[in-house]
Amino acid sequence: MLTRLLYLSAIWFALSLLVTLAVGSRLRRGDFTLSMIWLAAIIFIGDIFALFTFGKFLEIFGLSWLAFAFGLFWIIRLHNWNAAGQVTWTMTLLTTGLFIIYTFMLTAFSPLNPISFIFALIFFFLEVITLLLALAHMHESLDVICRLQWQRLLYILDPVPDYEPMVSLHVPAYNEPVEIVERTLDSLARLNYPNYEVLVMDNNTPLEETWRPLEEMCRRLGPRFHCLHLDKWPGYKSGALNFAVTQTDPRAEIIGIIDADYEVDPDFLKELAPAFANSQVAFVQTPQDYSYTKKGIFSESTYRGYKYFFEVSMPSRNERNAIIFAGTMGLIRKSVLEEIGGWDEWCITEDAEASLRILKRGYQSLYIHRSFGSGLMPFDFEGLKKQRFRWCFGGIQLLKKHWEALMPWAHWVDPANKLTLAQRYYYLVGGLGWFSDVFNLLFALFLVLGAIFSVFSSPIQIRPLTNTILIIPAVFLLLHILRFLWVLRNRLKISLGMAIATMYNFFSLGWAVTLACIQGLIQQEGVFLRTPKSKTASRVWHAIHVTQWETTIGLICMLAGLLAFTTNPDGRTFSLCALLFWQGSLYVAAPVFSLLSLGGEAAITPRITDQGKPVLEQRAARWVVVISMLLIAAFSLLKILPSPAELPEYARFLPIDISIQQLLNQSESQSTDLPTATITVTSANCRSKPRGGAEKVTVFYNGQQLEILGKNADLNNPWWYVKIPDSSENCWLWGMTATTTGNLEEIPIIE
Amino acid sequence: MPEKLPVEVSQLLEDAEQSIQQDKREIAYQSSLKATSLAPHEPLAWYLRSQSAPSSEEQLICLSRAYSLDPDFQDAKKELRAAVQGLLKQEPFLAYVYETEVLYQVRSNLGFLINIPKNRVFEKPYLQKDPGPLQPAYGWLYLSLLALMLGGVGALVLAPITAFQALRLQSLSLSRSDQVRVWILLIISVITWLAAIPISLLLLIRIFT
Numbered sequence: 001m002l003t004r005l006l007y008l009s010a011i012w013f014a015l016s017l018l019v020t021l022a023v024g025s026r027l028r029r030g031d032f033t034l035s036m037i038w039l040a041a042i043i044f045i046g047d048i049f050a051l052f053t054f055g056k057f058l059e060i061f062g063l064s065w066l067a068f069a070f071g072l073f074w075i076i077r078l079h080n081w082n083a084a085g086q087v088t089w090t091m092t093l094l095t096t097g098l099f100i101i102y103t104f105m106l107t108a109f110s111p112l113n114p115i116s117f118i119f120a121l122i123f124f125f126l127e128v129i130t131l132l133l134a135l136a137h138m139h140e141s142l143d144v145i146c147r148l149q150w151q152r153l154l155y156i157l158d159p160v161p162d163y164e165p166m167v168s169l170h171v172p173a174y175n176e177p178v179e180i181v182e183r184t185l186d187s188l189a190r191l192n193y194p195n196y197e198v199l200v201m202d203n204n205t206p207l208e209e210t211w212r213p214l215e216e217m218c219r220r221l222g223p224r225f226h227c228l229h230l231d232k233w234p235g236y237k238s239g240a241l242n243f244a245v246t247q248t249d250p251r252a253e254i255i256g257i258i259d260a261d262y263e264v265d266p267d268f269l270k271e272l273a274p275a276f277a278n279s280q281v282a283f284v285q286t287p288q289d290y291s292y293t294k295k296g297i298f299s300e301s302t303y304r305g306y307k308y309f310f311e312v313s314m315p316s317r318n319e320r321n322a323i324i325f326a327g328t329m330g331l332i333r334k335s336v337l338e339e340i341g342g343w344d345e346w347c348i349t350e351d352a353e354a355s356l357r358i359l360k361r362g363y364q365s366l367y368i369h370r371s372f373g374s375g376l377m378p379f380d381f382e383g384l385k386k387q388r389f390r391w392c393f394g395g396i397q398l399l400k401k402h403w404e405a406l407m408p409w410a411h412w413v414d415p416a417n418k419l420t421l422a423q424r425y426y427y428l429v430g431g432l433g434w435f436s437d438v439f440n441l442l443f444a445l446f447l448v449l450g451a452i453f454s455v456f457s458s459p460i461q462i463r464p465l466t467n468t469i470l471i472i473p474a475v476f477l478l479l480h481i482l483r484f485l486w487v488l489r490n491r492l493k494i495s496l497g498m499a500i501a502t503m504y505n506f507f508s509l510g511w512a513v514t515l516a517c518i519q520g521l522i523q524q525e526g527v528f529l530r531t532p533k534s535k536t537a538s539r540v541w542h543a544i545h546v547t548q549w550e551t552t553i554g555l556i557c558m559l560a561g562l563l564a565f566t567t568n569p570d571g572r573t574f575s576l577c578a579l580l581f582w583q584g585s586l587y588v589a590a591p592v593f594s595l596l597s598l599g600g601e602a603a604i605t606p607r608i609t610d611q612g613k614p615v616l617e618q619r620a621a622r623w624v625v626v627i628s629m630l631l632i633a634a635f636s637l638l639k640i641l642p643s644p645a646e647l648p649e650y651a652r653f654l655p656i657d658i659s660i661q662q663l664l665n666q667s668e669s670q671s672t673d674l675p676t677a678t679i680t681v682t683s684a685n686c687r688s689k690p691r692g693g694a695e696k697v698t699v700f701y702n703g704q705q706l707e708i709l710g711k712n713a714d715l716n717n718p719w720w721y722v723k724i725p726d727s728s729e730n731c732w733l734w735g736m737t738a739t740t741t742g743n744l745e746e747i748p749i750i751e
Numbered sequence: 752m753p754e755k756l757p758v759e760v761s762q763l764l765e766d767a768e769q770s771i772q773q774d775k776r777e778i779a780y781q782s783s784l785k786a787t788s789l790a791p792h793e794p795l796a797w798y799l800r801s802q803s804a805p806s807s808e809e810q811l812i813c814l815s816r817a818y819s820l821d822p823d824f825q826d827a828k829k830e831l832r833a834a835v836q837g838l839l840k841q842e843p844f845l846a847y848v849y850e851t852e853v854l855y856q857v858r859s860n861l862g863f864l865i866n867i868p869k870n871r872v873f874e875k876p877y878l879q880k881d882p883g884p885l886q887p888a889y890g891w892l893y894l895s896l897l898a899l900m901l902g903g904v905g906a907l908v909l910a911p912i913t914a915f916q917a918l919r920l921q922s923l924s925l926s927r928s929d930q931v932r933v934w935i936l937l938i939i940s941v942i943t944w945l946a947a948i949p950i951s952l953l954l955l956i957r958i959f960t
Contacts, residue, residue: 108949114957118902121950125900215843228839231846243855246867247839250832341874401877412931524878648960650953 002105002655003468004054005063006098007663010475011046012067013091016084017479020146021486024084030148032075035083039071042087054662067094085146092138096131099472102655103127109653110463111681111736113641115634120463123446129432130439134480136429141487143316152318155370159270160277167196167269167331168252170244172237173260175205178213180376181260187373188258189221193269196224197249203230203240235345236526242342245334252334257351259328263291264373272331275366282363283355285314285323285330289371298596301505302377302384304492308502310369311491313430318367320422322359324430327351329373336363347401348526349394356402356427362418381594382546385512389529392434392513396520399431406431437510438517444557444583445628449635451564451576464680466657467739470575477582508589511550515620522623523615530614543594549621554587649692652717654736661741675708675742677720677733684737690719697731698724706733708740710750721750760790767799779803787813794821801830810834812863819866822853828868835867885929888916888936895943903950910944 019042043064050060071090078086107120169188173181181200188198200218202211211229218227228247233239241257248255254276258264268286275284287310292299317323325332330351337343340357347353359365378384404410406428410417419427446462463469481503488499512529519527544551561580565573657680679700687694690712700706709730710721718735756764763786770779783800790796794817801813811834817827839845844860852873854866891913898905917936925933 108953112957114902114954117954117957121902122900226836226839226843228843228845231844233847242869242871243867246832246855246870247835250829338871341872342869344874344877346877409931409935413928413935648956650956 001056001059002098002102003658004050004056004059006095006102006468006472007658008046008050008055008060008063009067009091009095009098010472011049012042013088013095014475014479015046016042016088016091017483020084020088020142021482024082024088024142024486025145025490027082027084027146028148030079030082032079035075035086036072038083039068039075039087039090042091043067043071053664054658067091070094080149080151081142081146082148085142088146089139089142092135096135099476100128100131102468102472105653105655106463106466106469109650111648111651112463113638115638115641116462119634119638123462126439126442130436130443131476133429133433133436133439134476136433137480138483140312140316141483143319144312145487145490147319150315150319152321152366153315154366154368157271157274157368160274163274163277164193164195165253165273165276166249166251167193167254167256167273168244168248168334169196169198169256169258170241170248171198171200171258171260172240172244173200173202173205173211173214174237174240175210176202176260178210178217181214182217184258184260184262184264185217185221185225187263187266189225190266191264191269192266193273196269197252198225199244199247200225200227201230201240201244202228203233203237205229236348238343238345238347238350241350242345245337245342248334254331255334255337256331257327258373259375262328262373262375264329265371268329268372269331271370271372272368275368276331276333278364280364281333281366282336282358282361283325283330283332284366284368285326286368287311287314287371288326288329289374290377291374292377296596296599297501298381298505298593298599299377300498301501301593304488304494304498304502305505306377307492308488308506312487314367315369317426318365320420320426321365322420322423322426323355323365323367324352325355325358325365328375332358336361344401346525347394347397348390349398352394353398353401356398356405356419359423360405360417360419380597381508381543381590384593384597385509385546385590386529388509389512389516392516393520393523393527395431395434396517397526398427400520402427403431434513434517437513440510440583440586441514441553441624444553444580444587445631447576447580447583448557448560449631451560451573451580453635454564454573454576455560455567464654464657464736466680467660467663468655468657470572471660471663474575474579504586504589505593507586508550508593510586511553511590514624515617518623519615519620525613527613527615529620530616539598540595543598544591547590547594549617550587550590554584554590557581557584557587651692651734651736656718656735657739659739659741675740675744675747677706677708677722677738677740679704679706679738681737684733686722686724686731686733688731690721690732690734692734694732697729700733706738708742708744708747710748711744713749756790756793760786760793760796763789764793764795764799767796767803771799771802776803780805792820794818794824794827798824798827801827801834807834807837808861808863811838811865815864815866818868819854819856822868831866831868835865838863838865883929884920884923884925885932885936888913888920888933891916892936892940892943895940895947899943899947899950902954903947903952904954906943906947907951910940910947913940914944 047055047060047064051057067090070093071087074090075086078089081089103124107117107124110120112120171181171184171188185198185200198218200214202214205211215227215229218225226247230240230243233243235242245255254273256269272284272286275281288306290303290306292303314323332354336358337354340354340361343350344353355365378387404413405417405419406424410419410424484503485496485499488494488502489496492499492502494502515529557580561577561584564580565577567573684700685696686698686700688697689695704725706720706722706725708720708722712719712732720733720735720738720740721730722733723730763782767779767782767786770776770782779799780803783796783803786793786796787800797813797817797820801810801817804810804813811831814827814831814834817824818831821827838859842860845857845865848856848858848864850856850869852869854868856864856866858864891909895906895909895913898909914937917933917940920933921930
């Protein structure tokens with residue numbers, strides 16, 4: 001029953017999502033009746049399909065009512081979304097929930113040896129976390145595209161008469177190329193606002209000839225501009241910014257952070273300062289935009305990748321007053337910054353960390369969805385990789401420091417914590433989201449090991465590879481990829497090709513993010529990634545060299561998949577091969593982008609802040625190597641332990657699998673196909689009678705196909721009476737160990 | 752209670768203040784100079800000396816000293832900021848020496864040691880925070896959650912240890928927040944233990960059949 005319900009729900013999910021991808025962004029009307037009709041329509045279409053194929057009337061009827069009631073709940077709750085979004089969200093939740101139950105049942109009741117069971121359990125927990133993170137992404141996507149009304153999103157603020165508070169703009173600089181800072185300061189000198197000062201805080205730049213010109217620049221630009229060189233200063237950028245607060249004009253009410261490579265629009269302060277007329281507003285953030293000097297797929301996809309956060313995540317978070325302060329191109333109230341104790345000098349993403357402490361105090365934040373300036377992007381893949389490592393590392397630090405404040409019981413522990421449920425959710429998901437790439441690598445590792453053991457004709461038995469376990473995750477994966485491309489296309493207004501490039505640009509950084517997650521958990525203080533140095537002067541070789549780990553992992557995945565399929569070509573190894581090629585492509589994208597980033601030299605190359613002590617990529621990667629070795633050792637151990645010799649009693653609770661023929665067209669299979677059983681477990685005992693303890697006649701192995709001659713009467717615990725190949729004898733095969741095809745209705749019941 | 756100043760120092764401070772008001776800077780300087788040597792821990796003495804100091808460098812040093820002796824001395828704080836700004840206009844270089852909860856001590860390019868007010872609430876750095884009495888109980892909880900994922904049997908043992916630790920902590924005098932944490936630890940450990948029963952059963956069945 002569970003399997004059939006899962007398939008029915010998956011049909012609703014696929015149907016509703018595909019329609020949302022087609023028309024979800026165009027449906028601008030919201031109506032309760034329309035939503036109800038759409039919900040009923042999706043359920044009805046799915047039901048009709050199920051009724052004519054695999055479904056059973058009572059089960060379909062029951063689940064349909066449950067889905068309808070669940071859908072009504074979400075329609076009422078998400079009244080700001082259109083019908084397509086509401087129904088898709090309902091069906092995503094329902095299918096995810098049913099799939100989790102299905103995988104738990106499969107894990108719990110499969111006949112496995114103890115080590116296999118432990119692996120299956122770990123795999124189950126990983127699966128659950130990944131599915132929950134996928135749910136969070138789905139919610140965010142639907143929230144920004146299917147939303148009918150924005151409550152807090154602003155493109156422009158109304159001016160407040162006679163309100164022009166003094167603003168102190170802090171420009172942190174470390175070893176910056178002079179021409180880059182000059183352009184930034186010139187743009188600040190042109191600001192169309194009467195009441196501001198600019199503090200250029202150069203920290204720890206080793207050479208005097210690098211920072212002295214900044215002093216000259218400030219003198220040239222007039223009395224608003226002040227320059228300060230801080231020597232041997234602790235706390236990196238945050239340390240310098242904290243000291244800048246002490247040097248800020250006492251009349252200043254607002255502080256703005258401008259990175260040294262940003263050109264700012266003249267109306268930046270004039271447009272944003274009115275937000276602070278509301279004393280509850282503590283900080284305002286605008287999108288960080290970029291100008292890129294090099295054209296090409298790398299630059300453009302990187303640019304789009306940056307935009308994603310400000311086009312998708314920030315608007316969604318802003319609706320719940322849960323945005324992050326992203327530093328540059330943001331303004332913060334000085335008194336609030338002093339109240340929270342300044343910037344955290346431990347956390348390397350001090351801006352985001354400060355915003356959490358501010359929101360904890362119950363202040364308001366505001367996101368203005370209009371770009372007021374542009375900075376420079378990393379000009380090559382190495383720079384991008386280091387930057388992503390830093391962001392992720394900071395995200396994990398934030399989670400380490402504040403996890404308790406994000407828990408459901410946070411209010412009881414600290415009554416002063418005024419974070420709302422939505423704020424806690426967004427900050428928690430924002431931090432945990434980084435771990436997706438760690439899980440992705442672990443899945444790739446599991447798949448590679450599965451392929452290797454398959455090549456040696458001893459497939460790993462973690463849990464039965466049922467049709468359902470092959471089909472449903474593939475459907476999930478495909479639909480979530482389509483959803484991601486849909487969001488990219490809709491929000492960033494880009495072609496499908498560029499959306500695919502942007503998606504791969506994201507995934508190509510998965511390795512750097514994985515390393516950052518691990519380092520973030522084990523390192524006490526901030527570190528930065530040091531990529532391997534190549535010994536030759538060749539830029540092409542260097543580009544490949546800095547992505548050697550990604551290339552190796554990607555190629556291993558692809559080779560393992562190819563080997564598994566060519567050695568033992570069947571449906572199962574084909575699925576494994578396809579999955580490994582997909583996983584491999586995510587890692588192989590890294591050297592591809594690294595090579596693409598070589599297209600010509602950038603006019604000006606921005607610097608990526610190396611904050612903290614260096615961590616060599618080779619060293620950071622040791623953890624992954626150790627985990628891989630441990631997994632291989634455990635998998636080998638798993639092979640030593642035998643699978644259960646008898647069919648255990650608990651196995652009767654396993655969900656019954658459905659064949660692909662049944663799933664697609666029951667009537668067709670009834671008329672044409674011979675009933676056949678295909679073994680899905682490593683080995684299955686065939687017995688003299690249809691019960692677990694009966695005498696063993698023979699053993700069948702994974703992939704073997706057997707003709708079904710009869711069946712037992714118990715529909716909930718099916719046994720198939722099969723013909724032993726190359727023999728005149730028959731025996732009883734337990735239904736849970738095989739999938740079936742053909743017409744099973746007409747085969748006789750044998751008592 | 753602030754230490755009572757010797758009569759001689761009080762007299763000198765009064766003289767210095769009056770002389771400043773009468774714009775007799777030399778006399779004021781001499782009086783405050785003597786006061787700072789007799790009572791080097793008196794912020795007012797340093798402040799008055801800064802008001803009549805013959806050079807901007809000495810003024811800065813005296814203000815810096817006055818502020819470090821009394822971080823709540825608002826006049827000293829205000830004038831110190833102006834003096835630092837003046838110095839930085841000439842030479843925008845400051846090297847870090849050390850910091851406290853309320854001030855930075857920095858060295859200028861000319862070698863002056865200057866104390867600069869922080870003007871913000873002190874927040875204890877993350878790494879310096881006391882792990883607290885609940886740390887061992889948290890450790891046991893993390894272990895029991897890990898054990899739950901690894902088949903549950905370990906959690907059957909570790910979750911009760913967590914609960915025992917939490918119960919033991921209840922007898923201590925804890926802050927309100929810690930008391931709530933103890934209850935949460937207790938509840939999670941009970942939930943973990945309950946979840947571990949069926950999971951470990953599923954594992955044990957596989958071991959013993």
